[in-house]
Amino acid sequence: MSSEVETSREFTRGLCRGIESLASRTPSAALQPRLRSERRCEVGLNTLQRIFITAFALVAAAQFARADSPSVTAVLSNSETVVGGTLELQIKVTGPGDAQPPEEISVDGLEIHATGQSRQFEIHNFATSSSVTYNYTILPFRAGRFTIPPQTVRAGSKLLRTPELILNVADAPGSSAGARQSRGRQSQSVSAGDLLFAELIVPKKVAYVGEIVPVQIRMGFDPRVRPRLIEPPEITGQGFTAQKLQQSGQTSETINGRPYDVVTYKTAIAAARAGKFEVGPVKGKAQVIVPRARSAPRSRARSPFDLFDLDDPFSDPFFSNPFAQMGERREVDIKSEPVALEVKPLPPSAPPSFSGAIGNFVMTTDAKPKSVQVGDPITVTSAISGRGNFDRVNAPAIEDERGWHKYPPSSKFKQDDEVGISGTKTFETVLSPNEKKQAVPVLAFSYFDPAKEQYVTLRSESIAITVQGGAPATQNVAASQPASASPAPAVAAQSTQKPQDILYQLTDRPATVESFAPLYTRPVFWTVQLVPLLGLIGFAGWKIRRARIDNRERRRFAALQHETSELMHKLRRNAGSPQEYYAEASRVVRLKTALASGSGGIDPNVVDAETAADTFKLDADSRDQLRRLFEQSDEWQYSGAHNGPATISPESRREVLELIKNLK
């Protein structure tokens, strides 16, 4: 892309040069004597300072003067275009004050419209500058080399000229010479007293049947009428289908000196048959507020909008003071001019994989997984992206389906624009190899390219895969079949092999009924759990009972031991009467016998001398002693008197104690 930019600085060019040369020369001229004086002798510092200050002031003045000088530039958005392609011209006026751009630029073969203006302010190195950019839309009618002559722009009191611009216009692809002459790109009609307009822009004059042609609708409203669209625009006409309108933006533009709020809609049309059609007109309905009609002769003051006394409806004071008089709400129809469109049929001899796709597409393919068994599914993903009629883009065709089983594909579309002309359509096709394969079969997708005016077929690259063996279960079945069938000689024969037959019927039926319910959901499972539960409860009860019994025995033993030790203590103290002494001694023997019996559980009260002697396995002497001890104890206890002395001798006590000690 190249653009031509020319700057005109007539006002200040000479002045700037003079000041700049002065600013650049003066310091060096001043420095020479200073350097010379340094070499020779001393020069006063005051002179040097004065010179620097003067130079700085001059440079600053030059910069200010340069920033203040108005200038104009003109630029094309593109120096090359095609017939029917729009481009933009910008005229930028830099400098103070208002500028008056050319109202109309007329070039034979080009339609140039002013579309609005914008103003910019800049502050750079303490210098302020302002600029106004005037925008124009250029629409070429025919091919050729066009020269946009210099335009005169009034900036303040100065007249500036834009540079001459060159525009090269080429033929639109697919358009015929005759078609170019009439240039059916757009139409415009001004209705309702220039308050609103509708514009239908069809960039192509010639299209093919089924080709998607983008269409733009611009609806402009004078903001002063406070418009409200009550019926959205609709493209009328027959022989084509139009997609749903999508509002793409809203801008403020000045057209022929009038401000407009321009709403842009985008859609696409596709011709259903060949022939010559008229697309449009675009129709819509809006509600606007206009001043009430006056019966009295005009006596009002002229509106600031009505500079040239053109009987502008907005010259009514209603618009300067809406509350002075009530406006009238009206419904107005908006209608554009139709646009001619020539539709050509598609050329014959379409490729087999052509499904009606027209446009420009590319295709990428992938397959997963890359290593499978025979019969396993492989998902082949094909993404077709580009620009065209995606509703007619079908899944790529498999060129050689032999040895493959193909399932119906699924698709999804991701559009990249508002109307769905461009985007990516992704297909997922499940393929299943029936035999060993080295690669996924080639997929082919054909479309018609209207620019090249020919069919194009895209083929996927070879995707290598690994297909292993046959299905294992099938092999098992083959093995279980009678051996009458000859073994398959080769893999090729496998694909032509007759489908294997199923196995025989089973005629025996089990006596019990089976259930699909998992075991843990069946009542019998939980009933069986009662067995270990009951076992656990029994085990626990037995354990607890055992513990209780053990505890009781233990307490009994402890009590017996306690009593034994206390009695032994008393016997050693030798404090009691003979009756008490023998009673306690025999009691100790009984207690010791009960303790020695262990788990036998002998009651100490029933222990006699023989039992005790047997328990401790005493010899004859000890047995006699023990017997005597029990006899004396009985005598003292039951007779109340004793034949012997009233006291017990120390020898007798020692014998008794010895006897008791030996009971182990």
Place this chain on the structure above:
Amino acid sequence: MKMRASLIAFLFCALATPSLFSQADAEFAKANQEFAQGHFKEAISGYEALIHSGQWSANVFYDLGNAYFRTGDFGRGILNYERALALERHHPEATANLQIARDEAHALEIQPSSLERYLQFANINQYSVAAATAFWLAIFAMFALILKRRRSARAIAVSICCLLVLVVAMYAIFTLERGTKGQALAVVTGNDVQARLATADTANSVLALPPGSEIKILSTRGDWIYAALPNNLRGWIPAKNAERVRL
């Protein structure tokens, strides 16, 4: 009075059960005969009658699958082979015929995860028995630990091992029940079934499901079921076009 009623009911069952079984055997034999004579639809009716009366067995489902296969209804054939295998995991005839039917119908299978594949060395019932046994052993061992005055290392080791077995068995049950062969497993029985993105016949297609393809039902909404599909896809399919394997 109550005792007498219970006794009568028990006697009735004891007497009626053999006659029911003999009747079922007769129906089964008749259906087999119809199959042998090539009257596959009549055979299907006979097997279906047996199944509706609750006389489920792997062989009946296998024979029913064969009958459906012969009529060209691969979807229902595969469904009944799957049912036979659900009842009897190692049913060699059902396994073989299922593979043949799948090859014929080009049915799609849901691939189990590697963990599920490992856990499939036993079935849910075996895991249930293992879990119950481990549970009771662990309980007894812990009970003994509590009651004994001295801590036995052997009892502790047994308890830990049994608890580990219990946890593994329960996890295996949970995984298998929700896995590809679990209770949500269903088989596509309709022809030209498309899994779709939404519950509408006009919704975009996710995957074309040949008859006999496995799906895993995730939820049901009206006449549509939302299912996990082969190739890790998910979509909606009409409920009438699929049947659960487990009855």
